[in-house]
Amino acid sequence: MAHLAASASQLPNLNLDPAEEASHSPPPPESTRRKVVVVMGATGAGKSRLAVDLAGHFAGVEVVSADSMQVYCGIDVLTNKVPLQQQNGVPHHLLSIIDPSVEFTCRDFRDHAVPIIEGILDRGGLPVIVGGTNFYIQALVSPFLFDDMAEDIPDCTLSDHLIEIGLDNDDEANMYEHLKKIDPVAAQRIHPNNHRKIRRFLELYGSTGTLPSDLFQGQATEKWGRPSNSRFDCCFLWVDADLHVLDRYVNERVDCMIDDGLLDEVCNIYDRDATYTQGLRQAIGVREFDEFFTLYFTQKEAGEIKMDSCTSMADLHDDNLKSLLDKAVSQLKANTRRLVRRQVTSKLRFF
Helix, strand or coil: CCEEEEECCCCCCCCCCHHHHHCCCCCHHHHCCCEEEEEEECCCCCHHHHHHHHCCCCCCEEEEEECCCCCECCCCCCCCCCCHHHCCCCCEECCCCECCCCCCCHHHHHHHHHHHHHHHHHCCCEEEEEECCHHHHHHHHCCCCHHHHHCCCCCCCHHHHHHHHCCCCCCHHHHHHHHHHHCHHHHHHCCCCCHHHHHHHHHHHHHHCCCHHHHHCCHHHHHCCCHHHCCCEEEEEEEECCHHHHHHHHHHHHHHHHHCCHHHHHHHHCCCCCCCCCHHHHCCCCHHHHHHHHHHHHHHHCCCCCCCCCHHHHHCCCHHHHHHHHHHHHHHHHHHHHHHHHHHHHHHHHC
């Protein structure tokens, strides 16, 4: 059974009546901060549904997605975007606005989201930020962002630095291992697959000789995560559920995704020469099908397969293809369950 956990130093009053707002007389430093609701939680916990339901209780609700994959155009099924008919007329922002090949950073999200939120507030509405990506939430509500502080530090040529330490420019796995050796504190802060930030940390170290974790001291320590320093007056809602419930839901949802055309979506963006570290191809559910589609297109080019749609692939009789498809689906389920656990763990760090 899912339940809600709210967290903030002072939860904002969500009643939009100005007279009642004025009666609470918040401290002067906080009086200029405007109120938003942030809905967080693990994949499958029901964040999007809660956000839409809030519109039935508060006037002027508009949803701002803080999901790093839903911002991209395409693969709506795989990224579990809220279908139009389930939005119940509630405006949704930052869904399907970025080309799949473009890298969209935390800073990009903040720079897109803040004007949208301000516009909602100017209209007298209530912004409800729905987070699947906690780094996006942190970039939005905190005045401190690593990319902002780092942008004034001179870049070095990363390839030159890698040559010096005996690494290849494409050796992404060992880049993370190298970062762990030189700065385990910084490495612990980022996911091993966040290759953009790993490269940025190594660039900073190569150009300045300063450990990336040292940049988290001082200004960062003073500002990061403190409610009094937040850009907005936030009410955080964490939608929670038991892990075994989420695991069961994840498995069922993946099966439904296959039925709803997930294979066609992934097939449409498949590129045997593509990397899986930028844009939409970073999404869980793309890399897992690489072996399957490599064999599928090899057989199709050889004339062994004649079908325009991938949806019917579940009925394939080729044992090798069927085995690779089953393996990919199992990997997708397992990797999504791991994501759920990382998200649940991140709650402890965020709050």
